[in-house]
Amino acid sequence: MAVELIRDKWVNKVNTLKLGSGMEEGGSRSSTLTVGGVSTLPYLFSDGQMPHRPVIAMEILDTKPPDWPKALSEPFNGVLDNPVEWAKKCVNEYKAEVLCLKLQSTHPDFGDASPDKAASTVKAILGAVGVPLIILGSGNDEKDNLVLPKCSEAAKGENCLFGDATQENYKTLTASCLADGHSIIAESPIDINIAKQVNILISDMGFPLEKIAINPTIGALGYGMEYAYSIMERARLAALAGDKMLSMPFICFVGFEAWRAKEAKTPQAEHPEWGPEVERGLMWEVITATSMLLCGADILVMRHPKAISIVNQTIDKLMKK
Amino acid sequence: MDKDSCIVTFLHPNPTTLEVNKGRDLLSVAVEAGVYINSSCGGDGVCGRCKVIVKRGQFKTEPSGRITLDERRKGYVLACQTTVHSDVEVEVPPESGVELDKISDEDAKLLRLKGMYSQAVDLGKAALTVEEGIFKPSPLATKLYLELKPPTLSDTISDLERLYRAIRKNRDIPIMQAGLTNIKRLGRLLRESDWKVTALLGKRNETVEIVSIEPGDTSVRNYGIALDIGTTTVTGQLVDLNTKEILGTKGTYNKQVTFGSDVITRIVYASESEGLEKLHHAVIDNINGIIKELVNDNKINLNDVNAVECAGNTTMIHLLLRVDPKFIRREPYVSTANFVPVIRAAEAGIKINPRGLLACVPGTSTYVGGDITAGVLACGLNRTDKLTLLIDVGTNGEIVLGNKEWMVSCAASAGPAFEGSGVKCGMRAAEGAIQRVAIDKNTYDVEVITIGKAKPKGICGSGYIDCLAELLTSGIIDRNGKFSEKISSPRLRSSGESREFVLVFKKDAAVDFDIVITEEDLDNLKRSKGAIYSASSILLRKMNLEFKDVEQFYIAGGFGTYLDIDKAIAIGLLPDLERERFSFIGNSSLVGSREILLSYQAKDESENIARKMTYIELSVESSYMDEYVSSLFFPHTDLNRFPTVKIKGK
Numbered sequence: 001m002a003v004e005l006i007r008d009k010w011v012n013k014v015n016t017l018k019l020g021s022g023m024e025e026g027g028s029r030s031s032t033l034t035v036g037g038v039s040t041l042p043y044l045f046s047d048g049q050m051p052h053r054p055v056i057a058m059e060i061l062d063t064k065p066p067d068w069p070k071a072l073s074e075p076f077n078g079v080l081d082n083p084v085e086w087a088k089k090c091v092n093e094y095k096a097e098v099l100c101l102k103l104q105s106t107h108p109d110f111g112d113a114s115p116d117k118a119a120s121t122v123k124a125i126l127g128a129v130g131v132p133l134i135i136l137g138s139g140n141d142e143k144d145n146l147v148l149p150k151c152s153e154a155a156k157g158e159n160c161l162f163g164d165a166t167q168e169n170y171k172t173l174t175a176s177c178l179a180d181g182h183s184i185i186a187e188s189p190i191d192i193n194i195a196k197q198v199n200i201l202i203s204d205m206g207f208p209l210e211k212i213a214i215n216p217t218i219g220a221l222g223y224g225m226e227y228a229y230s231i232m233e234r235a236r237l238a239a240l241a242g243d244k245m246l247s248m249p250f251i252c253f254v255g256f257e258a259w260r261a262k263e264a265k266t267p268q269a270e271h272p273e274w275g276p277e278v279e280r281g282l283m284w285e286v287i288t289a290t291s292m293l294l295c296g297a298d299i300l301v302m303r304h305p306k307a308i309s310i311v312n313q314t315i316d317k318l319m320k321k
Numbered sequence: 322m323d324k325d326s327c328i329v330t331f332l333h334p335n336p337t338t339l340e341v342n343k344g345r346d347l348l349s350v351a352v353e354a355g356v357y358i359n360s361s362c363g364g365d366g367v368c369g370r371c372k373v374i375v376k377r378g379q380f381k382t383e384p385s386g387r388i389t390l391d392e393r394r395k396g397y398v399l400a401c402q403t404t405v406h407s408d409v410e411v412e413v414p415p416e417s418g419v420e421l422d423k424i425s426d427e428d429a430k431l432l433r434l435k436g437m438y439s440q441a442v443d444l445g446k447a448a449l450t451v452e453e454g455i456f457k458p459s460p461l462a463t464k465l466y467l468e469l470k471p472p473t474l475s476d477t478i479s480d481l482e483r484l485y486r487a488i489r490k491n492r493d494i495p496i497m498q499a500g501l502t503n504i505k506r507l508g509r510l511l512r513e514s515d516w517k518v519t520a521l522l523g524k525r526n527e528t529v530e531i532v533s534i535e536p537g538d539t540s541v542r543n544y545g546i547a548l549d550i551g552t553t554t555v556t557g558q559l560v561d562l563n564t565k566e567i568l569g570t571k572g573t574y575n576k577q578v579t580f581g582s583d584v585i586t587r588i589v590y591a592s593e594s595e596g597l598e599k600l601h602h603a604v605i606d607n608i609n610g611i612i613k614e615l616v617n618d619n620k621i622n623l624n625d626v627n628a629v630e631c632a633g634n635t636t637m638i639h640l641l642l643r644v645d646p647k648f649i650r651r652e653p654y655v656s657t658a659n660f661v662p663v664i665r666a667a668e669a670g671i672k673i674n675p676r677g678l679l680a681c682v683p684g685t686s687t688y689v690g691g692d693i694t695a696g697v698l699a700c701g702l703n704r705t706d707k708l709t710l711l712i713d714v715g716t717n718g719e720i721v722l723g724n725k726e727w728m729v730s731c732a733a734s735a736g737p738a739f740e741g742s743g744v745k746c747g748m749r750a751a752e753g754a755i756q757r758v759a760i761d762k763n764t765y766d767v768e769v770i771t772i773g774k775a776k777p778k779g780i781c782g783s784g785y786i787d788c789l790a791e792l793l794t795s796g797i798i799d800r801n802g803k804f805s806e807k808i809s810s811p812r813l814r815s816s817g818e819s820r821e822f823v824l825v826f827k828k829d830a831a832v833d834f835d836i837v838i839t840e841e842d843l844d845n846l847k848r849s850k851g852a853i854y855s856a857s858s859i860l861l862r863k864m865n866l867e868f869k870d871v872e873q874f875y876i877a878g879g880f881g882t883y884l885d886i887d888k889a890i891a892i893g894l895l896p897d898l899e900r901e902r903f904s905f906i907g908n909s910s911l912v913g914s915r916e917i918l919l920s921y922q923a924k925d926e927s928e929n930i931a932r933k934m935t936y937i938e939l940s941v942e943s944s945y946m947d948e949y950v951s952s953l954f955f956p957h958t959d960l961n962r963f964p965t966v967k968i969k970g971k
Contacts, residue, residue: 171806193951193958200960201799245960 008047010240013039015210016052017183017249017298019098020132021159026181029158030130033097035298036249041236042296045321048240053319054293056308057098057134057301058090059255062113062121063105068303069265071278075305083121084128091129094305100134101125106147107138115147119154126158134161134185134251134301137173145172152176161185161251161299164215167198174205183211185251190217190227192235196245209244213251213299220257220264220288228252232295252292255303258285282307290314328408332376347373347380347400347411371400378409456920460562461663461680462523462532462628464540465491469516480507484531488520499531500676510534521627523678524921525663532627533676542625544568546612546673547915549692549908550604550633550641551575552584552716553737554749554879556911557611559619562628565919568619570911571611572749572879574742576603577640582737583716584636588650591640601643605670608641612673626673629666630918632682632910634690634717635659641681642669649687659684659931680924682914683931688938689730693719694931695913698923700875700906703728703930707872710857713909714739714782714878714894718853721934722860722871728934729864733856738849739782739880744842745821746834748779749879753831755784755824756881760791765810767824772882776831780824780838782880785846788824788838790888793955794967797822800955802843850894851952857896858952859945863937868896877909890966893956897963 016037021027033055040048064081065073075094079085083101090096101122105113122135135151137144149172152162163185165173170186177184186202188195195214203209216235218228232250239247258264264281266274274280285307289300293315302308329350330338341350348371369387374396382403397414467487470476478486481504485497499507511518514536521543523532543562548555556572577600580590591597608629616623631641635656639646642664644657666672666679682691693713702709704725711721718735721728741747741754748754752773759768769784771777780788792798797808804813804820812823816839825836861867874895876884884905889895895903906912916923939945951958956966 167801168803191950193947193953196951196958197801197954200954200958201801204800 005046008041008044008240010039010048012240012242012244012247013037013048014236014239014247014249014298015212017161017210017213018159019055019134019161019183019299021157021181025159026157027159028126028130029132031097031132032159033132038296038298039240041233041240042294043318050319052298054298054300054315055097056289056311056315057100057299058094058096058305058308059100059102059253059301059303060086060090061102061104062118063111065104066110068259069267069277069281071265071281072259072304074278084124087125087129090305091131094308096131096308098132098134098299099125099129100136100301102136103138103147103151105138106143107140108143110138112143115150118147119150122151123154126155132160133158134163134299136163136185141166141169145169148173149176152180152182155182156180159183161213163187163213163251165198165202167194167201170198170202171205174202174207177211178205178207183213185213185215186248187215187217190219190224190231192231192238192246195231195235196243199245199248203245209248212248214246214248215251215253218252218254218257218288218292220254220261221284221291222263223257223261225288225291229291229295232292232297236296249298250292250296251299251301252289252297253301254289254292254297255285255301255307258288259303282310286310286314293318327378327405329405330408330410332410332412341405343406344404347371347375347398347403347405350405351400351411351413366399366402369399372397372414373400373403374398374412374414375403376410376412378405379407380405380409456916456923456926458565458919459524459921460543460545460628460919461630461917461921461924462521462543462545462562462678464519464521464543464563464627466519466538466540467491467517469511469518471516480511484511484518484520484534488522488531492522494522494529496528497531498525498528502676503531503534507534510536521674521676523628523663524924525678532678533674539625542621544621544626545628545630545918546615546626547911547918548608548611548629548631548633549695549879549911549914550608550631550637551692551740551879551910552634552637553578553582553740553742555604555607555611556879556908557608557615558911558915559612559615559626560915560918562919567915569615571614572751573607573611574749576607578742579603582743583734584634585650587640588636588646591645592647597640597643597645600640601670604637604641609670609672612671623672624674627677628918629671629673629677629679630682630914631679632690632692632695632914634692634719635684635687636690638681638684638691654687656684656687659686659690660928680917682917683928685730685931685934686936688717688732689719689934689936691914691927691931692910693721693730694927694934695911695917696877696909697721697728697913697930697934698916698927699909699913700877700904702875703926703933705873708866708870709873709875710861710871711875711877711909712853712857712895714853714876714880716740718849718856720853720857720860722857722864722866723934728930729860729937730934731856731860731937731939733852733939735849735852736845738842738845739785739878741779741781741785741880743845744780744785745839746779746824746836747785747842748781750781750783750881753778754781754881755779755836756781756787756883757885758784758787758791758824760795760797762795765795765797765808765812767812769824777825777829777836778831779836782878783884784881785838785842786881786892786894787885787888789843789846789955790885790891792822792838792843793891798843798955802840802847802955804840846892847953847955850892851949851954854893854895854957855945855948855952856939859939859942859948860937862944863942868898871898872902874898874903875909876903876905877907879908879911882907890963891956893952893954893963893966897956897965 020029020032037051105111164187186198264284382398519539521532559568581587660683661681684690718733721730753775757770821837821839956963
């Protein structure tokens with residue numbers, strides 16, 4: 001007897017989110033991208049559509065990364081202390097489609113750079129490359145509330161994706177993004193309820209739901225990845241079942257998490273039996289990224305060019321119907 | 322000095338020394354020495370609050386993740402994990418002790434819980450009730466005036482038999498008992514009072530006792546006390562047992578709060594040296610204080626108060642009776658007694674007629690005590706066909722679901738915020754407590770109404786509910802309970818690290834400070850309402866039911882004399898359903914306690930309730946945490962559950 005496969009029918013789909021604005025929309029991006037819009041669980045093309053391919057953003061910092069292991073910093077030798085050159089290298093040499101700029105140097109403990117300095121870095125990068133930009137604060141709420149409004153203003157009209165808005169600190173960033181036409185990342189600590197609460201809080205300020213991306217917070221392989229997986233799966237199921245307050249694309253900071261793992265960054269000299277660190281770190285990032293794709297990630301923020309290339313091939317294969 | 326002992330010196334606040342056996346842990350030594358060191362886990366080594374520095378001497382300590390590297394270098398250890406092995410000098414750093422050098426230990430603890438202690442004050446009558454007077458009057462203690470036939474040569478039964486015979490003429494009481502004290506006095510008393518006496522009869526379990534015999538007719542003077550002993554508040558009511566009239570109600574904060582704000586901390590405290598005695602005396606002081614004031618106010622004689630009926634959670638009853646509650650906290654969580662026999666009140670230390678009786682409302686389990694039994698009795702949940710949910714908004718937040726066929730219950734640790742404790746300007750529902758709040762949506766001006774229309778002194782539970790709803794609808798706070806940054810009003814201001822909103826300025830208040838609600842208060846209240854809503858929701862789900870299936874909701878608690886249902890729904894404390902389904906019934910535990918005091922029939926029914934109820938432990942429900950977090954939002958993360966609540970963000 002033939003087995004009939006059960007097909008899920010969903011009533012809702014994930015919002016589409018556009019990254020970047022071209023000339024005709026008042027921006028200056030030579031390329032823009034759209035993510036989201038899925039109406040099925042990931043890659044189940046018989047149940048619904050995935051109109052847009054997940055994208056990978058390459059992460060750059062506005063200062064020399066203090067804690068990147070050699071295996072990770074090697075591909076960027078010579079540009080790590082120059083964010084504009086770094087950005088160009090990513091786009092020209094590694095074919096990055098999106099860049100994610102973290103304003104690390106503005107953190108009081110990492111240089112305490114001024115809001116104006118950060119804004120000029122943003123402007124310089126936007127001038128040097130044509131891809132859409134994701135812009136992150138340093139994670140210090142007080143300072144971010146000074147820095148990000150300046151950067152938002154400097155990037156007005158470019159439809160950048162700014163982050164992160166949290167339950168405790170969302171008002172300043174939301175107001176800036178609303179005023180300057182950017183999208184926003186809503187962060188929650190691996191908790192579906194808080195994810196939803198941040199979205200409601202942001203939308204209560206009059207911010208359109210279609211311009212929010214969810215950062216569900218993830219863990220790397222071996223560091224709680226399965227918690228993130230199940231939270232993302234639940235949020236996506238809720239979205240497809242009709243929950244508008246969870247119907248946003250996911251952005252996952254894979255590079256940041258994967259390269260924190262000791263398995264990724266410990267030199268071979270310390271653990272000869274673990275093998276070469278280049279491969280380890282790379283694979284840690286690839287496996288974490290692939291797992292996130294399978295639970296619905298729409299934007300992956302990654303670091304190593306080789307890892308990015310491998311995951312891009314995986315996405316190609318997954319997207320084949 | 323014994324070679325097995327050593328001297329421990331605490332350097333702070335005042336040098337205190339104590340000779341103890343080697344190998345003792347520092348936390349218990351500190352308790353014995355009267356040196357106050359914070360601890361909320363009771364010495365299990367998990368809370369990390371009992372940090373001390375051993376300055377000199379030999380000691381052994383278990384490593385703890387609660388000590389940072391930096392602290393370890395400075396010599397910090399956890400007092401409860403450190404044993405002494407020679408004479409030692411110990412410094413208690415300010416964060417571990419109470420930073421009040423000049424104030425005695427007990428006072429310091431009181432100050433730490435500022436506002437927690439106050440004199441007993443008059444309350445509303447906690448009248449109610451849904452269907453009062455359905456029980457046949459038969460109080461716990463009855464007085465009967467008797468004119469006995471004097472003995473003659475042809476009627477020579479004994480004095481006691483003669484008394485029994487006279488009583489049986491009035492009442493159908495087959496079995497009676499009388500104590501030796503009474504018998505010893507009987508012969509003379511009967512003759513001196515010309516065979517006219519009043520017998521005080523008490524129901525003691527299955528028999529009737531002649532509690533005492535008084536000369537002449539004193540039958541009109543027969544009073545009883547109904548008590549509700551809550552974790553945070555103690556309420557007492559004086560009742561005329563003949564007429565059922567309520568003569569007065571008084572409430573006060575439970576003095577045990579100084580030894581811990583929740584039952585678990587108190588159980589832990591009870592196991593410390595003299596801890597049980599202190600807890601017991603604290604509540605007995607409360608009770609005797611309340612009784613004394615009620616008696617004085619009504620100008621009656623303490624000796625005419627003949628019975629006390631007491632409702633309280635299982636731990637409170639243990640402590641009242643000075644029974645060690647420690648097994649309540651240990652697996653498999655069994656209490657010593659849920660059905661406590663009637664005893665003499667004096668045995669527990671309660672000062673009424675020395676031979677007067679004390680009865681406790683029976684409880685179901687370790688976590689569902691007599692207060693809930695009394696609540697169910699008071700609202701008649703056990704007599705109705707309709708599916709009913711009783712929510713007691715107290716520190717333990719008990720919830721009962723069912724009807725006359727079945728009953729399940731659970732407890733939600735809501736914390737004391739709605740009882741006015743753990744919040745900056747909180748107070749109990751007494752005169753001067755703000756219980757209604759209106760905030761102008763444009764000017765942010767505030768109007769308040771207090772209990773008794775007195776000058777405002779603080780905010781009680783129903784005032785906080787009103788206040789939260791108004792702050793939300795006027796956009797002063799967001800759904801997460803944080804103040805808006807866009808509003809400029811002299812009422813919204815910074816206070817240290819945090820912000821606060823002024824409800825009443827000092828010049829209009831009866832107290833010497835502005836009455837405010839702080840961001841921290843908002844957090845506490847959010848957690849309290851979240852705990853209650855999510856527990857109700859899980860209890861229903863467990864029975865495969867939903868809120869909409871519940872035909873009537875009874876909201877109980879001593880947090881106000883009124884409750885605005887709309888506002889309780891707007892903040893997500895109650896589900897969004899037709900308002901007609903909800904009734905606010907006040908302190909139902911006290912009402913149930915009074916009904917039992919007044920009728921033995923009610924007593925029988927309370928026992929049936931206690932036997933019938935099934936307890937469901939929420940902490941083992943995997944979905945509880947998830948439901949709780951989703952309730953930590955105004956009104957709820959799932960806005961579809963609150964279709965009629967409209968909140969405008971700013």
